[in-house]
Each structure stands twice: as structure tokens, then as C-alpha cells.
Amino acid sequence: MRTIDEHRREVTALLSTIGAATGDGAGASTDHRARAGAAAESGAEDATGAAGSAGTADDRAAAEDLVVGAAELAVHPERYSYRILAEDVIAPSSLPAFDNSQMDGYAVDSADLASAGAGRPVELAVARRIAAGDSFGTHRRRTATPIMTGAPVPAGADAVVQIEKADPPAFHPDDATGATVTFTERVSPGLFVRVAGSDVREGEVLLPAGMVLGPAHYGVISGSGATSVSVRPRVRVLLVSTGHEIRDPGTALEPGQIFDANSSALTAALLAIGCAVVPAPCRSDDADDLLALLARHAADVDLVVTVGGVSAGAREVVRDALGPLGVEFMKVAMQPGGPQGFGLASLPGADGRASVDRPVVCLPGNPVSALVSFEAFLRPALLAAAGARTTARELRRGTVTEAFDSPPTHHQLRRGLVRDDGTLELVGGPSSHLLHSYAGSTVLVHVPVGVSSVSAGDELDYWRIDG
Numbered sequence: 001m002r003t004i005d006e007h008r009r010e011v012t013a014l015l016s017t018i019g020a021a022t023g024d025g026a027g028a029s030t031d032h033r034a035r036a037g038a039a040a041e042s043g044a045e046d047a048t049g050a051a052g053s054a055g056t057a058d059d060r061a062a063a064e065d066l067v068v069g070a071a072e073l074a075v076h077p078e079r080y081s082y083r084i085l086a087e088d089v090i091a092p093s094s095l096p097a098f099d100n101s102q103m104d105g106y107a108v109d110s111a112d113l114a115s116a117g118a119g120r121p122v123e124l125a126v127a128r129r130i131a132a133g134d135s136f137g138t139h140r141r142r143t144a145t146p147i148m149t150g151a152p153v154p155a156g157a158d159a160v161v162q163i164e165k166a167d168p169p170a171f172h173p174d175d176a177t178g179a180t181v182t183f184t185e186r187v188s189p190g191l192f193v194r195v196a197g198s199d200v201r202e203g204e205v206l207l208p209a210g211m212v213l214g215p216a217h218y219g220v221i222s223g224s225g226a227t228s229v230s231v232r233p234r235v236r237v238l239l240v241s242t243g244h245e246i247r248d249p250g251t252a253l254e255p256g257q258i259f260d261a262n263s264s265a266l267t268a269a270l271l272a273i274g275c276a277v278v279p280a281p282c283r284s285d286d287a288d289d290l291l292a293l294l295a296r297h298a299a300d301v302d303l304v305v306t307v308g309g310v311s312a313g314a315r316e317v318v319r320d321a322l323g324p325l326g327v328e329f330m331k332v333a334m335q336p337g338g339p340q341g342f343g344l345a346s347l348p349g350a351d352g353r354a355s356v357d358r359p360v361v362c363l364p365g366n367p368v369s370a371l372v373s374f375e376a377f378l379r380p381a382l383l384a385a386a387g388a389r390t391t392a393r394e395l396r397r398g399t400v401t402e403a404f405d406s407p408p409t410h411h412q413l414r415r416g417l418v419r420d421d422g423t424l425e426l427v428g429g430p431s432s433h434l435l436h437s438y439a440g441s442t443v444l445v446h447v448p449v450g451v452s453s454v455s456a457g458d459e460l461d462y463w464r465i466d467g
């Protein structure tokens, strides 16, 4: 039996072949594949070796150009979710681009206020007002220049005094003549001046390759004046949930049949990390039916994920169909999610076309097992394959609120919630059919191998699953 870490490493190594292994070119558009070296370049674990085994991957684009702008984001939101930078973005300009005021107030030369203090007011003549958007002005000594937040600090001024600290503590009207203002505090040079380049300098790395783009990233891209960035193509996943008992929600069930939960759950999980998903359930336990389904779709995807049909039943459609084609099945010392399979499979082509090699990952069919397996293996491996800088969820430690048993031969992943006081509350039992309990959870709590009982107050690792 293998450990969670061993299995994750092997699945990660397999998925690092995405692009390289799909070297037949069938159905591939050149701008839609990750290149062979992509995962290796981004530091994916064990990415060497397996990558580069097929020669035609280099002619596939490793990146797509993504136009960045509010209108595009609003009109095509699907293009912008979970995009991963293909290369470093270099800052085309400094941020801020020029020295500007952090406050509404008066730009001054700090030397003019050197003698100011309580009972020692310094009175300055009020100069012409500068607003945000005005061009660079010049500041004369022994004056105070009214300046608004974001306006360029005029040459000759080196500090800004907030309007609240001035006397009077409000701006004079535009048309006031001969106005003066009084200050009773010294100021240090640089006070409330946002210096050009203090956030990022022109030519520096604005965002590194592998960054997953979110609101602040899109903002800083636009704020620096860039209009597009280079992102990784989405990894295309064929999702095959299996079982002759599963039916589409909305249809009538015969006795013994159940609605398909896994297709929706795994599609959502894959979309959430930026994959393009082709859901194609196989409602049959016949290996030939599954192979025919794979033949129809495999050439158009980078990865096949199956769900169900991997345990020890009399007919296990996934084992039966894919075992002979190169997929290995094994048990991981994890509960739920014990039975697993993966491998590079030589899949039949449609309509007599040549077979295609595709990485295949086989998850167990119990819905909680499938989602936990996604969390433990598929998610990190796919993120590495897609070139993400961070592939692992952040591990935290928390104190559990109740005692429970755990199988000492297995890692156990229990579902739970983090209470307001930071303690961990378990949700539902350990069984892998309890999908409703999973839906009410925000964390997975890890009980390591070797632990047979946990007491209230014990500390365990956990990670969030709600983001």
C-alpha cells in the first residue's frame, strides 16, 4: 500500500507529460496545449524523465494571449477564471508613475516649517491649487501649494501637510486672493509623498510566471498600462463518471438507480482550478462501451479522469477497460479514497483512427472518496502540470473538539469546520457516501497513519477546501 505523498508524486509525474504524451496531433489546435517542458520548468515534482518522451510537443503553443480590461472581464468572465501566467510580466511603467500626494492638504518645502511649533506658527502664502490629473507644477519657497490626493507633488515641495493640520483647516475658495495658511508643526521630508516606483519600478517583474490571476493581479496589470498577458492554455479534461446505476438528474429512476453526483462535483472541482472539462458519463458496466466513449473524445483532451469502477467488484468497468491498456490500479493508505488508478494509456482512436496515448487518472466512485482524491492527488498534480507556482493547499494546525477513532493503517481525512475560536469541529462520520456532510464542511482534517484514537484537545493538520 502506498502513502498519500507517494501517490501524489506519481500522479504529478504522470501529469507532467501533458502535451508531450499527446503527440499524435489528432484534434489538437496549436494554441490549446501545454508544452512538454512546461511543468518541468515550473518546478513540478518529478517532472523530469517522463516529460519529453514524444517529439512533437514543441510545435504546440505553451501560452495564450489574454486581453486584460474591465470590458473584456465583464463580457467574457469565463476567460478570466483561474488563469495562470505563462511567463513573467515585466512592469511597463513604474507605480506610482510620479511622486504624488497621499492626502488632501498643502505641499510644502519642509525647510520652510523648520521653526514651526506650538506657539511658533509659520504663515505661508497660498499658491495655485493642484488637483489629481493636473500636470507637474513648480513650488515656490515660502508658499503652501493646495494639493489633492493623487496630484503630482510640484518640484520644490518635499512634503504634504494634511488639510486638518493647517489653519484654517479647510481650503480657501479658488478665487481667493492674498490668502495665507498657518502651520504649527514641523514636518519631515517625504511626509505623505507617494514616491514614484515605491510599489513597483519600470522593468521589474510585475507578476511572476505561474501566478494565478485574481482581482489584484488584473488590477495591477491594467494599472501599469499593460493590455494583455501571456497565460497557460487550459488543461482539457475528459471526465467520465461510470456505473450502470447512475442517471442524469431530471430523469426518472428505476429501482436501484441513483442520480449522478460525481459528474457535477468533479466538473466544478476541475473548473475551479482552471481546467476545461468535457463531462461524458458512461452509464454502462461494459468495458467495450467505455472504450467506445473514450475513442470518441480522447483525442480532443489532454487528460482522462474516470470516477468509479476501480474496486473489487465482479465487474469493474474502469479496471476491465483500462487495465489492459496501461493503467495500473493500486490501494493508497487513505480513507476515504483507498482504491486508485493511473497510467499512460494507449486509447483506441475513433472510426479506425490510430490510437492515442493519454494520461488517465482513475478515482473511486463513492462521491466523498472522489472529491477527497481530487483534493489529495489530482488538484496538486494538475496545478503543477498547468505551471502554477503554488500547487499545495496551505496546511494549518487546529485542535479537535471531540474524541474519535481512526484506522491506524491509513491516513484518514475527516470533514470539518473551523469554529470562530479556531478549534476544529467534525462534520458527519468517516463514511465515503456522506456527500451532504462534505457539502457542509470547509476543511479536511488529517489523521496520520499510526494513530488509532484522537482525543478532544489533540492537534491535527487540516486544510481548507472552500476556496
Ligand SMILES: Nc1nc2c(c(=O)[nH]1)N[C@H]1C(S)=C(S)[C@@H](COP(=O)(O)OP(=O)(O)OC[C@H]3O[C@@H](n4cnc5c(N)ncnc54)[C@H](O)[C@@H]3O)O[C@H]1N2
Binding pocket: 241, 242, 243, 245, 246, 258, 259, 260, 261, 262, 263, 307, 308, 309, 310, 311, 312, 313, 316, 336, 337, 338, 339, 363, 364, 365, 366, 367, 369, 432
Ligand atoms: N470488496 C471490496 N469492496 C470495496 C472496496 C474494497 O477494497 N474491497 N473498496 C471500497 C471503497 S473504499 C470504495 S471507495 C469503493 C470504490 O468503488 P468503485 O470505485 O468501484 O466505485 P463504484 O463501485 O462504481 O461506486 C461506489 C459507490 O459510489 C456510488 N457512485 C458511483 N458513481 C456515482 C455517481 N456518479 N454519483 C453518485 N454516486 C455514485 C455507487 O453507486 C456506489 O455506491 O469500493 C468499496 N468497495
Ligand code: MOO
Binding pocket: 334, 335, 336, 337, 338, 339, 364, 366, 369, 431, 432
Ligand atoms: O476508501 Mo473508500 O474511498 O472509503 O470509500
